[in-house]
Amino acid sequence: MRSNRVRTTVLAATALLAALSLTACSDNGSSDNGKAGAAAPAGSATDQQSPAAATPNTGKDAKDAGSKSNTSAADTASTSASTSKGSAGATAGRKSNTGATGTSSSSPVTCTGGNTKVTVTKVSRPINHLLLTATNTGSRPCYAYHAPALRFDDAQAAFPVARNSMPQAVVALEPGQSAYASIGLFGEPDGKDLHKGKHLAVYFMPKSNSGSIGAPAELTLPANTYWGDNGFVTYWQSNMDDALTY
Template identity: 50%
Template sequence: MRSTRSTTRRLVSRTAAASVVVAALALVGFQAAGAASAATATKASPVVTCTAANTKLTVSTVSRPINHLLLKATNTGAKPCYAYSAPFLRAGADAQAPLRWVEESTPQSVLMLEPGQSAYAGISAYSPDGEGGSQVTTLGVLFTDKKGNATATEKSLKLPGGGLFFNSAAAVTYWQDNAADALVW
């Protein structure tokens, strides 16, 4: 009987010790996970809105489709930035309203540009269905904020080739992650 009690005590002692070890390891693991997530949170840069201050803008002509331009925005900042919606574009210095946005080009999510990455918007300058129009030599570009409003600073770009004809059918796509998708519309 004595050996049974002894064996039972050793078994209970080992089980209790194992439970203590498991609990201690779980606590250490929990604390380490918390420390790791806190370290990750302090390392992660907050994402800002893409603006004329942290983004380089260029506009170029394309061979196809005809009457189109390609607007490229490259994040030159140190933090990632969101390229919200579509840019507000002013075709010419005396334009009364921004170009309309091509709603069919809305991407599934907001584009986030890491430093050095680019977003693209296709610009349709005119269509035979449009009315009026004039030769335009500059393009005013304003980024969009999270709420859909224009950001404060406009960047003026000279259009390549001395300008392009714009009429009432002119439009711009939402920001896309590649040039081919931006030029579909």
């Protein structure tokens, strides 16, 4: 009997130890799983994503985005059209202005008594000089070639030309612009065989400098004008001061 009780006690103890062992294994497994879950901070996976992926567009957002895109495209097209119209308008304005002047595209002609207004005036310096001014009154540019050919009253020969007054280039006059030539009434020796002048004919020369072109300008000389055979006239100049240096 004693032997049976001992065996029973041993078996009961063994069963208790086995049960405790199973309970311990079950508790340890639950604790380890809890610790594994706590080790991963909340949102760590979200922090690794781009903002666009974390907040995708909904259907409304996509519609709004499409609307903004269409509006932007329309604005761009409108701006491009306005810019194109503005550029076309500016170009048209430039063409209109060019056509309005009528000078830049017009071919030049030769200055004559018919397309210029010629005046003659007495100057204080240099003494015994007159100043000729020819102003383009036409609608086209004109060239004042060489020197004017002058004839005082009933003189048989043209007035001498100062060859050293030739400019570097032919004087070109736009409408409204003027050319100048000075007249030295008499040279050395002076004071002899002077003629009192009343009338002056101004002829314009062609490019060939042979003969004259067009009708002359007929002028009345300033009072008490005397001229001599040794006088001279300069070439046409574009500047009054240049003309009066001779």
